[in-house]
Amino acid sequence: xxxxxxxxxxxxxxxxQQVTLSCSPISGHRxxxxxxxxxxxxxQFLFEYFSETQRNKGNFPGxxxxxxxxxxxxxxxxxxxxxxxxxxxxxxxxxELAGTGELFFGEGSRLTVL
Amino acid sequence: xxxxxxxxxxxxxQEGDSAVIKCTYSDSASNYFPWYKQELGKGPQLIIDIxxxxxxxxxxxxxxxxxxxxxxxxxxxxETQPEDSAVYFCAAxxxxxxxxxxxxxxxxxxTVNP
Numbered sequence: 001x002x003x004x005x006x007x008x009x010x011x012x013x014x015x016x017q018q019v020t021l022s023c024s025p026i027s028g029h030r031x032x033x034x035x036x037x038x039x040x041x042x043x044q045f046l047f048e049y050f051s052e053t054q055r056n057k058g059n060f061p062g063x064x065x066x067x068x069x070x071x072x073x074x075x076x077x078x079x080x081x082x083x084x085x086x087x088x089x090x091x092x093x094x095x096e097l098a099g100t101g102e103l104f105f106g107e108g109s110r111l112t113v114l
Numbered sequence: 115x116x117x118x119x120x121x122x123x124x125x126x127x128q129e130g131d132s133a134v135i136k137c138t139y140s141d142s143a144s145n146y147f148p149w150y151k152q153e154l155g156k157g158p159q160l161i162i163d164i165x166x167x168x169x170x171x172x173x174x175x176x177x178x179x180x181x182x183x184x185x186x187x188x189x190x191x192x193e194t195q196p197e198d199s200a201v202y203f204c205a206a207x208x209x210x211x212x213x214x215x216x217x218x219x220x221x222x223x224x225t226v227n228p
Contacts, residue, residue, distance in 0.1 A: 033216075105159065
């Protein structure tokens with residue numbers, strides 16, 4: 001079956017702009033989690049959506065937001081981009097809530113902020 | 115919230131040797147401990163997980179041990195091969211729910227030298 005698909009894979013933005021990233025989970029998976037990965041910081045949890053509801057949120061400013069649609073596809077948005085937002089953004093899908101079983105990760109969207 | 119410490123941050127071994135990566139966690143209520151492997155340019159992939167009702171789990175050359183009293187768990191890779199070279203992440207969770215998330219360590223870069 002198809003894996004987790006993230007688009008776009010690479011993008012370059014300038015400070016102050018906003019960006020929207022998309023994640024299509026594995027068919028049948030109801031949970032989508034988002035993580036920010038930077039060198040030396042590992043995987044920082046952003047938020048988790050389950051059946052269109054945000055179930056968990058990490059310690060990121062309000063500039064980071066997300067949503068999930070009825071088909072389980074998810075988007076995350078970062079407004080007023082800062083240089084420090086440059087990172088690999090990973091989404092992961094799972095059958096149930098994250099933390100209960102296996103997460104299936106996409107290959108990520110690499111964001112560069114200039 | 116949960117805090118997961120992972121050591122070492124880098125590990126270099128000769129092919130055929132064993133590799134051990136250790137993690138400690140802070141939340142005594144955590145009961146699910148997965149390990150993920152991330153190869154270059156790809157998203158993390160689950161390689162093994164353990165729940166708090168067992169002390170050890172093996173899968174071919176990979177094993178994980180859990181010490182609930184000391185709140186630490188370890189990944190053991192025997193007979194390492196060059197294809198084991200990757201970044202490994204440990205994680206801990208209370209097992210899902212609206213307020214509990216999967217917390218990752220900062221990762222260990224394992225290099226297996228031929």
